[in-house]
Amino acid sequence: MKKLILKSILYTFLILITLEGFVRIFHLGKDTPTRFLDEHKVEKWKPNQNGFSVTGNRRQNFSEYHINNSGFNSYREFNPTKEKTEIALVGDSFIEGFHQNYYNSIGKKIEKSIPKIEVYEYGYAGYDFADQLHLIYVYEEQFSLIDHIILGIKFSNDLNRNEYHVVNSRLALESPMNKLLKKSKLLVYAKSIGILDPPQELVYRLINSIKPKTKKKPIDEIEVSRIKEENEKKHLANFENLISKYGYDKQRFTLLLDSRITSDLFLSYLDLNNFNYIDFASSFEASDRPVTLIYDRHWNNHGRELIARLISEYINKKQRL
Amino acid sequence: MLFNSLDFFIFLPIVFILYWFIFYKKLQIQNFYILAASYIFYGLWDWRFLFLILASTLVDFFIGQAIHNNDAKRKKKMCLWVSIIFNIGLLGFFKYYNFFIDSWGDFLTVFGYELKNTWTLQIILPVGISFYTFQTMSYSLDIYYKRLTPTKNFIAFATFVSFFPQLVAGPIERASNLLSQITTKRVFNYTQCKEGLKLILWGLFKKVAIADSIAPIVDDIFANYSDYPASTLILGVSLFSFQVYGDFSGYSDIAIGTAKLFGIELMSNFKFPTFSRNVAEYWQRWHVSLSTWFRHYVYIPLGGSRVSKLKSVRNIVIIFLVSGFWHGANWTFIVWGAIHALLYIPIFLMGRNRIYMNTVVAENRWLPNIKEVVQIFITFLLVTFSRVFFRSESISDAFGFLKQICSDFTYENYQHPLGYRMIDYFILLAVFVLYEFRIRRDERSPFKFKSQIVRFIVYTMVILGMLLFFDDNIDRSFIYFQF
Numbered sequence: 001m002k003k004l005i006l007k008s009i010l011y012t013f014l015i016l017i018t019l020e021g022f023v024r025i026f027h028l029g030k031d032t033p034t035r036f037l038d039e040h041k042v043e044k045w046k047p048n049q050n051g052f053s054v055t056g057n058r059r060q061n062f063s064e065y066h067i068n069n070s071g072f073n074s075y076r077e078f079n080p081t082k083e084k085t086e087i088a089l090v091g092d093s094f095i096e097g098f099h100q101n102y103y104n105s106i107g108k109k110i111e112k113s114i115p116k117i118e119v120y121e122y123g124y125a126g127y128d129f130a131d132q133l134h135l136i137y138v139y140e141e142q143f144s145l146i147d148h149i150i151l152g153i154k155f156s157n158d159l160n161r162n163e164y165h166v167v168n169s170r171l172a173l174e175s176p177m178n179k180l181l182k183k184s185k186l187l188v189y190a191k192s193i194g195i196l197d198p199p200q201e202l203v204y205r206l207i208n209s210i211k212p213k214t215k216k217k218p219i220d221e222i223e224v225s226r227i228k229e230e231n232e233k234k235h236l237a238n239f240e241n242l243i244s245k246y247g248y249d250k251q252r253f254t255l256l257l258d259s260r261i262t263s264d265l266f267l268s269y270l271d272l273n274n275f276n277y278i279d280f281a282s283s284f285e286a287s288d289r290p291v292t293l294i295y296d297r298h299w300n301n302h303g304r305e306l307i308a309r310l311i312s313e314y315i316n317k318k319q320r321l
Numbered sequence: 322m323l324f325n326s327l328d329f330f331i332f333l334p335i336v337f338i339l340y341w342f343i344f345y346k347k348l349q350i351q352n353f354y355i356l357a358a359s360y361i362f363y364g365l366w367d368w369r370f371l372f373l374i375l376a377s378t379l380v381d382f383f384i385g386q387a388i389h390n391n392d393a394k395r396k397k398k399m400c401l402w403v404s405i406i407f408n409i410g411l412l413g414f415f416k417y418y419n420f421f422i423d424s425w426g427d428f429l430t431v432f433g434y435e436l437k438n439t440w441t442l443q444i445i446l447p448v449g450i451s452f453y454t455f456q457t458m459s460y461s462l463d464i465y466y467k468r469l470t471p472t473k474n475f476i477a478f479a480t481f482v483s484f485f486p487q488l489v490a491g492p493i494e495r496a497s498n499l500l501s502q503i504t505t506k507r508v509f510n511y512t513q514c515k516e517g518l519k520l521i522l523w524g525l526f527k528k529v530a531i532a533d534s535i536a537p538i539v540d541d542i543f544a545n546y547s548d549y550p551a552s553t554l555i556l557g558v559s560l561f562s563f564q565v566y567g568d569f570s571g572y573s574d575i576a577i578g579t580a581k582l583f584g585i586e587l588m589s590n591f592k593f594p595t596f597s598r599n600v601a602e603y604w605q606r607w608h609v610s611l612s613t614w615f616r617h618y619v620y621i622p623l624g625g626s627r628v629s630k631l632k633s634v635r636n637i638v639i640i641f642l643v644s645g646f647w648h649g650a651n652w653t654f655i656v657w658g659a660i661h662a663l664l665y666i667p668i669f670l671m672g673r674n675r676i677y678m679n680t681v682v683a684e685n686r687w688l689p690n691i692k693e694v695v696q697i698f699i700t701f702l703l704v705t706f707s708r709v710f711f712r713s714e715s716i717s718d719a720f721g722f723l724k725q726i727c728s729d730f731t732y733e734n735y736q737h738p739l740g741y742r743m744i745d746y747f748i749l750l751a752v753f754v755l756y757e758f759r760i761r762r763d764e765r766s767p768f769k770f771k772s773q774i775v776r777f778i779v780y781t782m783v784i785l786g787m788l789l790f791f792d793d794n795i796d797r798s799f800i801y802f803q804f
Contacts, residue, residue: 018781194793198327294740
């Protein structure tokens with residue numbers, strides 16, 4: 001019996017080491033850059049990091065990223081001046097674009113279609129509207145030199161807060177324990193393909209079974225629509241709070257949104273108050289090809305092309321005016 | 322509790338360690354412990370159906386003794402019929418009740434009557450009912466035919482009926498094999514445990530990497546067959562052949578491997594049926610525990626092949642139809658059985674049904690000859706064709722599927738429903754088939770290599786294969802749980 005247990009442990013250990021080697025050699029697991037909180041309490045990536053983002057068990061999506069001096073994934077450095085024309089794209093993972101090669105980003109596509117323009121991509125996974133406006137506010141000196149600022153916004157997700165504060169749960173990913181775990185590419189790979197979900201679920205199940213159970217009241221349709229309406233009003237109030245707190249230049253700022261997932265209340269508010277926005281819903285809907293990746297809901301190359309085209313057309317139109 | 326779930330991988334080591342460290346001293350304790358573990362294993366799925374297992378156990382335990390103790394043949398026969406009626410009754414109610422009601426309704430409709438829907442019931446099919454009822458029935462039948470002396474040890478008998486590694490999907494054991502091991506004290510055997518772990522690993526690979534990874538493709542093709550050309554439909558049903566094989570033989574390997582960990586040897590259930598040279602050989606290699614059950618308890622009592630040719634053909638038709646019906650309460654399974662009867666009868670009439678009984682393809686060679694390759698290919702085609710009925714939801718779907726193959730006989734590149742590269746799956750299956758061919762001589766030793774380094778590399782590759790093809794978002798239950 002002892003022999004069986006010892007041999008099993010030995011074999012398990014050796015197999016894990018070999019698998020770690022395989023995952024590293026074939027680059028099956030993704031690299032994750034290090035994040036930090038800068039002097040303005042803005043969460044971003046540590047400058048000058050390179051790596052590869054991998055999606056799927058068998059490297060179905062493989063792309064290179066490059067974190068520039070400003071701490072964002074981009075092929076260029078951000079040096080705005082009064083002389084040049086610059087566009088800033090500010091947003092979450094869709095703008096950050098780890099699922100695309102950094103030299104083939106939305107920004108690069110826009111630069112290809114509008115000569116003599118520089119596009120700065122301030123994308124960071126998890127950024128909501130508070131993060132975005134706070135970033136522009138604390139880096140006012142830099143952003144005031146940028147001619148057009150496009151802010152990606154998802155009404156249902158990005159307006160849960162009415163002011164900025166540091167998201168500690170995200171920064172906890174940089175804890176010494178997490179850093180240590182990230183060193184094992186096999187572990188990162190296993191987590192990304194979902195093989196570690198059952199143990200995690202088991203832990204939650206156990207925790208929930210210990211917690212005292214509170215009976216949830218069933219919610220009827222009227223209640224559901226009441227909650228929805230309340231949330232929409234809250235999100236709109238948060239939007240108003242954020243723009244009054246951190247400032248919003250209607251001339252230079254433009255929202256990038258999908259009207260299919262945006263409340264009518266918010267859209268009519270934007271129209272009524274002369275906020276500029278680019279709606280990519282009809283463009284995506286009319287597309288005869290898929291616009292998102294197979295493995296996750298981020299935009300694929302075609303989706304990014306469409307977004308870049310819409311932004312370029314919008315900027316051209318604005319410049320003509 | 323699924324063999325490929327985390328719950329099982331927590332359950333198994335705990336049960337295993339306690340078994341060999343604490344409960345190993347006395348046979349009675351060993352058996353009681355295994356029985357308790359088996360009831361927990363089953364009860365975690367649905368504890369209410371434990372009473373069915375207990376009822377089936379009690380009935381056959383006492384009937385076995387009654388058959389043995391009665392001298393009068395009439396009384397013996399009566400006792401046997403009680404067992405058969407009870408077990409078939411359980412099956413009939415839980416598995417076939419709605420089928421009979423629906424079929425009766427359809428029959429009446431032909432004559433202009435209409436049966437109201439209220440006759441059918443919302444019944445949950447208890448997992449494993451087709452397996453353990455057949456196992457308990459075989460006990461009573463063996464006693465009746467004087468092939469077995471009944472046990473007086475109820476715990477041992479209850480353990481035989483509910484032994485958790487094979488409780489829900491077989492192999493369907495005979496008392497002569499399993500009960501005799503349960504009534505003997507097990508001692509720890511390092512080699513046996515090691516072999517058990519290897520089989521578990523290989524079974525998991527077949528389930529996770531082969532069956533589960535191609536399941537979304539098969540599901541997509543069968544669900545939308547009217548939208549696809551012949552090339553895709555042929556691909557779909559061929560992949561289903563691999564899926565069902567990987568799924569069920571994977572389950573059987575894990576079951577046999579798990580039993581080995583507890584010092585029990587279960588019978589082999591799959592002997593590389595992919596390399597069968599005709600349909601008769603296929604049935605000697607596919608779901609062996611079920612086909613031998615039907616041979617022993619249906620075919621031979623009917624006269625087997627010792628009667629006239631005509632009666633033998635009748636017997637063959639009967640066992641294939643019953644076998645089809647055993648799989649599920651649907652006409653598709655009956656047609657599937659009928660097709661196999663039609664494929665088997667010519668081989669039987671030509672006297673070629675036993676010619677490959679004790680041999681494997683390319684017996685003393687590295688590679689099969691051209692004749693063997695052609696034979697394997699034809700057998701695979703025929704068996705795969707029958708699986709259109711096995712997989713389709715209804716007879717009309719099955720015929721629709723075949724009609725679509727004939728009417729749209731064109732080729733089109735198939736796109737994976739989730740967009741994955743199809744080439745990955747073709748490479749995986751090619752490697753799998755070649756590897757299985759390499760190990761075809763011994764289904765119980767999937768990693769038979771002299772060199773320890775080669776063995777280690779293969780273990781690692783097998784685990785890597787599982788990681789590469791693991792799919793987080795699919796239903797991971799076993800196909801044969803529905804039977």
